[in-house]
Amino acid sequence: LFAASALTGLAHAGMVDDAVKRGTLRVGMDPTYMPFEMTNKRGEIIGFEVDLLKAMAKAMGVKLELVSTSYDGIIPALLTDKFDMIGSGMTLTQERNLRINFSEPFIVVGQTLLIRKELQGEIKSYKDLNDAKYRITSKIGTTGEMVAKKLISKAQYHGFDNEQEAVMDVVNGKADAFIYDAPYNVVAVNKAGAGNLVFLEEPFTFEPLAFGLKKGDYDSLNWVNNWMHQVRNDGTYERIHAKWFKK
Ligand code: ARG
DSSP states (O other): OHHHHHHHHHHOOHHHHHHHHHTEEEEEEOTEETTTEEEOTTSOEESHHHHHHHHHHHHHTSEEEEEEOOGGGHHHHHHTTSSSEEOSOOBOOHHHHTTSEEOSOSEEEOEEEEEEGGGTTTOOSGGGGOSTTOEEEEETTSHHHHHHHHHSTTSEEEEESSHHHHHHHHHTTSSSEEEEEHHHHHHHHHHHOTTSEEEEOSOOSOEEEOOEEOTTOHHHHHHHHHHHHHHHHSSHHHHHHHHHSOO
């Protein structure tokens, strides 16, 4: 009897196994990150990462459930089982990797700047913002915030819960710059309208985005990484990428 239960214990194989038994893959995300996860006018969560996750759930033979979670609390929410995996445009940082496991990256991005139009010519790189007279914004709990505090530490920093509010402060001239991931800023600058913001589009950090899993769950990591390898080479990734990132 003891041996049998020990074997049952061994057969348990992590979150993918649980999702298959449950019939649902639960993914935690903060759907404010264009064009990866965002809410459309009908209230549906759509985007590049959402489509990748739909393909992943399909390959698993389960339904996809998106669990809206504020970005700031997303790692604690994974660790307390609010969902199975983080899929939220999360940068694989070494600091976060001490707390959770990451899949192979599904894209690489970097920090960029949206600056107040009056500062065109005056600010040519993040280094020019490193002065107490400048006010910079980003989103709480993100790498944008970490990079602002680390590389632009002399500027006055204000963190927002929502990317859109942080961008609006720059459009309205209350802040001088918004620091954030390149793909988000590409969409934001178009939304703001020509001439309302200046986009310094050259990324100045290296940020692989990956799915976050609980530590120790190597069976699920194996499944997700092998799935990633498959979709990267069978045209699935390319098709989804082309839909959201038009050249
Ligand atoms: N890549 C950045 C980070 O990991 C920002 C991600 C924001 N994601 C979101 N769903 N709002 O901190």
